[in-house]
Amino acid sequence: MSKSRSFSIYLLKEGFDATNTLKEDSTLEDGVDANDLPEGAGLYVLDSQETPPWWRGYFGIQKHLMQTLKGAIVFLPVNDRTFAITFGHVFHNLKPESYEYDFGLRVTLNSVDPDQLKSLDSLMPENARRQRTQLSVGSDLTLFDFDRDSTILKSLTGKVREELKPFFKHATGASSIRISSDVGPAGLAALCGKLLELYQDDTYKTSFPDIQNVAPVKDPVIVDALNAKLIAAIRAKEDNVVLTIPDIVNYADEMYATFAGEGAGLVYDDVFIDRYFEYLDSNGFNLATIDVDALKKHHLVLTNEAGQPRGDRPSILKCLIFDSTLDGGAASYHLCEGNWYQVDGNYVSELSTYLDPLCADTTLIEYSHDDEGAYNDAAATAASSLCMDKENIAPAGQKQVEPCDIFKTENNLVILHHVKRSTVSAMLSHLFNQGLNSVQLVRDDSEALENLKALAVDKAADGEEAEILAAFEGNRFKVVFQIITHKDKTAKSLNLPLFSRISLKRTMKELRRMGIDAEFCFVENQVEAAEGKKKQRKKKADDAPEAEAA
Structure with missing residues (x-):
């Protein structure tokens, strides 16, 4: 039996081959003799000079120790396309725009046995959480806790179906496909032909339905086209370009912001795209010349009221949310935290179909307050409810858990209102998770339930205790997410960023599974x-007592 070997294989885009795929500064050699190359293949070899490892000099090791890097790329034309088969660490010599970025993952999805998956890399774009899940035995996708609604598949490993084992035994797919095969040099063309056939197939949609509702865009050609759309929208000051704080902000603390990268800026008590335009204009920057490099150079700076920086300084590009399409394409694209994602058009429609019926008219007063804390107090009073903001129902010894912001009982129903002044993706995802986690705790932990009951009774006005206790006896709960915004409520779920909609759908589905109305x-x-205001200057020892404006 022939020995099985590992191969990493890329599929080049149409129009690319051995003559135009390597970077101009590549140090790979061609013209190296090889007796068993497949017909028509080209060979490029990495043969670096020997160097001592850094730790030899670090520890003063006297023994003669040397290391070197070896590698190769074989360019193999098959059926009017060209494959790049890489050995060693040489793939970075390929031009980023030269290969198909979905090749490895798509081939893997079409080739693996759905019940023999071994490893999965995933990304949750709403909070940029990445994780790898591995199982000791082959299993189906359900055991990997992969949520098709909210998680992006980055890489997949598994054993292939029986009919493909003559070609390769197992596969790992991302941009390239890594396979194990006992095929000899003469069989590489047939192997690559089979991979091309699998790439052009879409039967994976039956075995793995909805697994690529959202996919990261890596192809630099597509990214450049989308960035061009973004820049055009910014120059035209289109309404669908939104500037956000790409992190969770505690509005109980003072939160101000300014801008940097083009000169001094005023300090604002909130963040809007128009503030950024004002900043550019005040520093003589012509918006018609803005480009992606400028968006990376300019920063949003979180500060205190005096304009002194605190926390991170994300680039403006990382702070933008923008949706677009490309001419002639059905897919939608979403920019979030500086990264582009392709979203299946049907999936976007399905989100609205699911969420919009769950959007209701609020029963709370309008927001005209200094902060969320003041609003929660006033809204609870106006609605004959109880303010639970910053209260704790966690069992003894556990981390604090806030039950809700506003508590109400009605018709033997316990209603938990969760309030947030933002339509920023990260903050809304935090809100939805908070609402889900608190009601799960109340339903699953008797001590937490008793803590909430005691807290409500203690806050209740005279004569209301009986109604509250009766509602708890019924064990019926309702969760309401109250989102404070300037946006038009008639837009319903479209007011929320894409990944917030995905997070909300996941939360609503879980609440419904628990039998909780939401x-x-x-x-x-x-x-x-x-209006913006100038930063306060740091006082010198001989300054007058009054703070001066810079």
Whole structure:
């Protein structure tokens, strides 16, 4: 039996071959003799000079120790396409725009046995969480806790179906496909022909339905085209370009922001794209010349009221949310935290179909307050409810868990309102998770339930205790997400960023599985954006007592 060997294989785009795929600064050699290359193949070899490992000099090791890197790329034309088969660490010599970025993953999905998966790399774009899940025995996708609605598949490993084992035994797919095969040099063309056939197939949609509803865009050609759409929209000041803080912000603390990268800026008490335009204009920057490099150079700076920086300084590009399409294509594309994602058009429609019926008119007052804390107090009073903001129902010795912001009982139903002044993806995802986690704790932990009951009774007005206790006896709960925004409530779920919609759908489905009613509402934000103000200068020892403006 022939020995099985590992191969990493890329499929080049149409129009690329051995003559135009390697980077201009590549150090790979061609013209190396090889007796068993497949017909028509080209060979490029990495044969670097020997060097001592860095740790030899670090520890003063006297023994003569040397290391070197060896590698090769074989370019193999098959059926009017060209494959790049790489050995060693040489793939970075390929031009980024030269190969198909979905080749390895798609071939793997079409070739593996759905019940023999071994490893899965995934990404949750709403919080950029990456993880690898591995199982000791082959299993189906359900045992990997992969959520098709909210998780992006980055890489997949598994044993292939029986009919493909004459070609290769197992596969790992991402941009390239890594396979184990006992095929000899003469059989590489047939192997690559089979891989091309699998790449052009879409039967994986039956074995793995909806597994690529959302996929990262890696192809630099597509990224450049999408960036061009973004720049055109910014120059035209289109309404669908949104500037956000790409992190969870505690609005209980003072939160101000300014901009950097083009000169001094005013300090604002909130973040809007128009503030960025004002900043550029005040520093003489012509918006008609803005490009992606400028978006990377310019930064949003979180500060205190005096304009002193605190926390991170994300680039403006990382702060933008933008949806677009490409001419002639059915797919939608979403920009989030500086990365582009391709979203299946049908999936976007399905999100609205699922979520919009769950959008209700709010029962709370409009927002015209200094902060969420003040609003929660006022809204609870106006609705004859109880303010639970910053309260704790966690069992003894556990981390604090806030039950909700506003608590109400009605018709033997316990209603938990969770309030957030934002339509920023990360903050909304945090809100939805908070609402789910708190009601799960109340339903699953008797101590947490008793803590909530005691807290409600303690806060209740005279004569209301009986109604509250009766509602708890019924063990019926409702969760309401109250989102404070300037946006038009008639847009319903479209007011939320894509990944927030995905997160909300996942949360709503889980609440329904628990038998808990849930809805989301929009509270009108009546607070006008305040004018920017200059930073306060640090006082010198001989300064007058009054703070001066810089």
